[in-house]
Amino acid sequence: MAAQAFDNRDGWIWLDGEYVPHREAKVHLLTHALHYASAVFEGERAYEGVVFKSREHSERLHMSARLLGFEIPYAAEEIDRVKAELIKKHSFSNCYLRAIAWRGSAQMGVAAKRDDVHVGVAAWEWGDYFADKMKGIRLMVAPWRRPAPDTAPVNAKAAGLYMICTLSKHAAADAGFDDAMMFDWRGQIAEATGANIFFVKDGAVHTPYPDCFLNGLTRQTVIGQLRARGIEVIERAIWPNELASFSECFLTGSAAEVTPVREIAGLSFKPGALSEQAVHDYAALVRRKNA
């Protein structure tokens, strides 16, 4: 049976201050965000009814909006409250949440009216982002590169930046891979299409410095956990010709959590002890209430 489309489900969505039935949470065709990608969003997970790093996500939503030149008319505390209420309203335990803010229909052209801002929050039950994630996933090299910081607002979790992610993820799926690893505009390794990337070499962890992609909340959490265990984490420029020197690789993201990688474009990695440790430490932390 085909999965139920996302606009055809039961439940509630919070839209501009009100709970509306899920199927009625609609926007008009002439919406600035649809035409010009003026939307910012968050992907979050709740565990046992509690959103992991809810405040950090709400604050990042505000920051992303500011980077696109608009202000969200609801405080981070208010968005946190809505997320908690939505979970209760649906009696969800483990779920995914999507908060989004976008420019509306007041003006239809490249320029937009600055205060025409809408906000919505939805929640749904969702399992692992990658099937069989503990087996390790397979990445190909993406046909698109992360843009330079003077080419796009690279620190915003903004809809427009996902154009190249969708193209890359589709290219990976068409070639039989689970996801794609993107280089940045310099040719350095950057991240996957919806998650940050880490490598292991001689007991130390190496990860690209996030100067042209999201410094993920999961990335920051996992770096903290690794360091707390006394494992050295080195943030630096990583070039593709170093790939063969790494023994393990894993991805991090709110949706992906910690996902081991077993292959990048023909090169094999062992989803080894360090990756497994990271998977388990993250899983334990997110289930500890109010972590």
Ligand code: PMP
């Ligand atoms: N990079 C991209 C492109 C992403 O979409 C995500 C998921 N939000 C991440 C990195 C990881 O960010 P986080 O850990 O905050 O979810």
